[in-house]
Amino acid sequence: MSAPDNELLAKVVQSLSQPSVDADGAETGSILGVAAASYGSRPDEEENTVPTGFDPRAAALFEAVVEAAYLVANADGEFDADERVAFEGVVVKASGENVDARQVQALLADLAELLEEDGQETRVKMIGRTVTNQVHQREVLRVAALLAHISGGVSDVEKGVLQSLAGAFDLDDVAVSDAISSAEKSLAS
Numbered sequence: 722m723s724a725p726d727n728e729l730l731a732k733v734v735q736s737l738s739q740p741s742v743d744a745d746g747a748e749t750g751s752i753l754g755v756a757a758a759s760y761g762s763r764p765d766e767e768e769n770t771v772p773t774g775f776d777p778r779a780a781a782l783f784e785a786v787v788e789a790a791y792l793v794a795n796a797d798g799e800f801d802a803d804e805r806v807a808f809e810g811v812v813v814k815a816s817g818e819n820v821d822a823r824q825v826q827a828l829l830a831d832l833a834e835l836l837e838e839d840g841q842e843t844r845v846k847m848i849g850r851t852v853t854n855q856v857h858q859r860e861v862l863r864v865a866a867l868l869a870h871i872s873g874g875v876s877d878v879e880k881g882v883l884q885s886l887a888g889a890f891d892l893d894d895v896a897v898s899d900a901i902s903s904a905e906k907s908l909a910s
Contacts, residue, residue, distance in 0.1 A: 731759055731813060731910070733867050736907035737815035752860045756783035757816030761824065783820075784828065785851040787812060789861045790868040791832045792844055796878045805829065807871045841882070849889025858890040862900035870908055875901050 738752055759779035794800055794808060798842045836844055852858050862883055869875045875883070883897045890896075 722824050727739045729870065730807060733811050733870060734814045736867050736904070737811065737864060738817070739907070741882040749796065751813050751815065751864075752782070752857055753812070753864055754788055754817045755820040756780070757812075758782070758788060761816070761821070772857035781851055782857065783816075785848045786861050786864050787825070787828060788832050788835075788844065789810045789852075790865040791829065792836070792841060792848075792886075793865040793869050793875075793879045794872065795836065795841075796882045797876060804872050808868060811868065811871065842885070843896060845882070845885045845889050848886060852890065854891075855892075858887075858892060859896055859900065861890075862892075862896055863903050866900045867907070870904060875904070 740752055755780045759776040762784040790808070790812075791800075792803065799885065800808075809822055809829065811824055811826070812825050813820060840848075848861070849867055852861055865883060866875055870878045880897065882899065884894060887894065887896050
């Protein structure tokens with residue numbers, strides 16, 4: 722893959738920074754940004770007793786959102802250096818910089834190991850167990866569809882991973898079509 726277009730990356734970041742279309746109006750940011758705020762406040766030491774704002778459920782949600790997008794990005798078996806750098810940068814910026822590049826790089830390294838060890842099917846099931854709120858599930862699909870555009874849009878194999886994720890969430894293929902359509906509309910505007 723050649724380096725993604727900076728204008729496209731900016732549009733992806735802007736779209737990822739917006740609340741879900743399913744949001745009830747109380748949300749001021751995206752699921753990625755809100756969950757990243759907790760993930761980024763994770764204490765460096767397990768025995769840290771100072772209040773940090775860390776919420777393990779929100780951190781797990783952030784990891785699941787990033788993992789879902791990572792699985793889609795890896796669907797074709799190719800996640801080259803340009804795509805990885807673009808993916809990392811978009812996650813950092815779209816999270817309102819609540820996480821830094823070092824944290825995202827470490828998370829992606831962990832996700833690569835988990836994918837290698839467990840395989841895609843098991844990782845999809847784990848995401849399905851982690852993300853139980855239907856609004857969050859739909860947003861995970863939208864985020865993954867948006868990040869798929871970094872490498873030129875949602876290919877058939879990437880759509881297949883989105884469909885697997887939807888199945889793990891007990892959502893139908895309409896949810897996948899909606900997520901892809903939402904991503905395309907937000908990037909076209």
